[in-house]
Amino acid sequence: MTTPQEDLLPGTRRALLRRIALAQAEGRAPSLVAAVARDGRAVWHGARTSVEGHGPDEHVQYRVGSITKTFTAVLVLRLRDEGALDLGDPLEKHLPGTGAGEATIADLLAHTSGLAAESPAPWWERTPGSLRPELADVLGEQPLLHPVGRRFHYSNPGYTVLGALVEKLRGEPWEEVLRGDVLEPLGLDRTSARPRAPHAGGWAVHPWADVLLPEPTEDLGRMAPAGQLWSTTGDLARFAVFLARGDDRVLSAETVREMRTPAAPAEASDVLDGSAYGLGLQIRRQDGRLLVGHSGSLPGFLANLTISVEDDVAAVVLANCTSGPQLSDVGADLVRIVADAEPRIPDPWRPMSEVDASTLEVAGPWYWGTYAFAVRLSADEGVSLEPLSGSGRRSRFTANGDGTWTGREGYYAGELLKAVRRADGTVSHLDLGSFVFTRRPYDEEASAPGGVDPEGWRGIG
Known part of the structure; x- marks a missing residue:
């Protein structure tokens, strides 16, 4: 029977081991553990x-610090999906009298509530x-x-309120x-609010001497x-797979995709370093990859969870020291090592199981003015609109069941796409949020x- 360690090539496994060995030695961590998940399961x-x-x-x-926030966000999104709340609800509707009642549930999830970063003294950690x-x-x-909803300001009390x-x-x-x-649904039986043996002890490492000091827990x-x-x-690798794919026992794939979507306005520094924040998840672009996950720290411990959904690779790194190794960089490197050395093998192409004739009718090239686009139908993506050249919108x-579709992302997120038909039932043009798409540039037979x-068209002479 093949063990997870044998799922990666020997050279890849050695590169992963070397990376965490460097992190532990150069970061002077008493211990450092890591795991990589690929194709839906732990492989190293x-x-x-x-x-x-x-x-x-x-x-x-190990204690995982603010990765806890992602778990709390999952609970809130479950309540939303069950209809118990709306992300646009002001806090006051559900928890009156906090003094922060005008902040919405979405503001709290995305750290745009205006709340302070920490609780009042003494140091809560x-x-x-x-x-x-x-x-x-x-x-x-x-x-x-800060004004509610105006800026990203990371807030630990904000997630206390969500709890x-x-x-x-x-x-x-x-x-x-x-x-x-x-x-329990995800089988995370080694995740708990209080430590259960075997567990690591937390340490502070002296910045100028190789000596240790135990941290309080x-x-x-x-x-x-x-x-x-x-x-x-082990548990966090399974949790990472859930955050990439969803699990209908907890949250759908659509809802975890929503968690991974930027929800907070970027500040200048965020724009420069390519980082953002979703609903309980940190988002960043590093070495050309879009990475999502969360970091964590508490006295004595550091933690990082990093996922590349496109590569279907996730990494978890934990250490028992207050400061030292930069685990976000280590996590990104572990993902990169696997994704570059053993690129994802695409799933076999398969045709759609069924397609509505009226939907098939809108497939193919369309023109918004003189810009060329194509509507494509695929088994994986459903209906998509994409430019035929350049990096346009x-x-x-998502099909609405009535011959219309609603945009899921980008400029057209939430906008309605519909086929406008002539009296004989044939498609005249597409209407997308009032924009007209025609089969020919400025088609005189359509309602431009x-x-x-x-x-008509002419030259200059």
Whole structure:
């Protein structure tokens, strides 16, 4: 029987091991563990440690910090999909009296709520959660630092509020809802709010000497939905597969795609480094790849989860030190190593199982003015519109069941595409958000706004 370690070529496995060995040695981490998932399952696990003869495996827990936020976001999106809330709902509708009630659920998920980055002193990551028993203790007397919805400002209290929202609407503690709604369906039995053996201890490494200091491990209390979880590379590799593909027991593929879509306005620095934030997921472009996932840190621990959906490769990296290795770079490198050394083999082309004749009728070239586009039908993508040259507007569309389609992405997201028919039932032109697409440039037989010069096309002489 083939083991996961044998799913990658020896040269690829050695390159992965070398990368985490460099990260552990140069970052001076007491231990560092990593996993790679491809084609929907884990295919590699590696570990480096300062303790001779002890190599943590994929079942050893590490604290994962803000990767917890992605789990909390999944719970909120489940509530939305069930109809318990709308992302446009103001917080006040569900949790009145917080002082941040004008922020929407989407604002909280995307860190555009205007809330502070941290809770009031003392430093919440190194003090017991019992010091902040109520939401008011987490949010402080003036919760909002910025206008709601205007800028991205990462907020740990914002995800505490989302955890409280989950508890209010579910009628159970956040931890119990997480277990029943996400962890058990996905088989993440080594992910928990409190450490369960075997687990790593958290350490601070002196910046100028090779000596260690143990870090305290605090129960974060109310702040738990922002950073409490402990997990393993094995569990997080399975979670990464879910975030790339969806799982109808938890969230559909369409909803996890929504999580991976930028939702926060980019600031100047974000534009320069190619980063953005979705609904509980960080998004960045690195070395030409679009990567999604989340990083995490708490005193004593660092964590990173990185996914390239296009390559169908994900990486998880965990370390038990407060600072040191740049795990976001390590995660991106692990994805790159696998994707470049062993590129994804495309699935076999297969024809569509069925197609409606009226839909097939709109396939082919169309012109928006003089710009050439094509409507394509495919088994994988459904209906798509794309320019025939250059990098113009493109989008995929979802059928509405009435002969119209709604854009799923890009410029035409949410816009209605419909075929306008003549009296005899043949297609005259396409209407896309009021834009007219014709079979010929400025087709005089179609309803081109402004009309077409009766003398037609001509040269200059």
